[in-house]
Amino acid sequence: MNAIADRYAERGIGSYFLYTHEAHPGENIAHLTSFEQKLEHAAKLRDELGVARPIVVDSLDGACHRAYGSMPNMTWIFTRAGIPVYKSDWTDAASVENAIEYFLQGVERRQEGQRLAPFYVERLDFRVQDRQAFYKGLERNGPKAVEEFRNAFG
């Protein structure tokens, strides 16, 4: 997602990361109890996990996250007027880039004189499922995070 942000920045595409809540809290990264702690965790995400896009932080009660469906790693795309034109319940860089390319083509088609009207489409995309990398991430959070995920999903 960082690479997409870099690739499309000069074509008018803004990219942000919104910090929500700890989905898999553990001994090393605890659940959130204060807004100051939330800011600290968001800074760790930037410094330790390399999120290079601007990070914005939701309120401690997750008002924005909850209003948009509360999925742990979803992605939305908005127009300049605040109209959502893409939403995915999980983040996949290829899916996001595909959508951005399509929307930018729409801009070009309009510049070429085509009259375009929006329509609704649903699609089932695919994401990489790397169980090993996921468990490595859980281990970083602490043994409790690993055990709880194993208990919930095996």
Place this chain on the structure above:
Amino acid sequence: MSEDALIQRYNYDSFVPDNFMPWMRFDASPKLGDPAPDFPLWDLEGQESNLSSLWSQHLYTILEFGSYT
């Protein structure tokens, strides 16, 4: 639910279905094509802005939701 209770429930301390499943309501999320709800957000220095101030700066704005864990 009081604000304190909401904060505690949303920021659960254990990943067990009773804690995380009630929050996952993508089916009830805002509709594509309709104006999106705006919310206050903060940068890492604690400066307040809002979601609309992000999307209004760009032709399109990608917003990824997530956390360290």
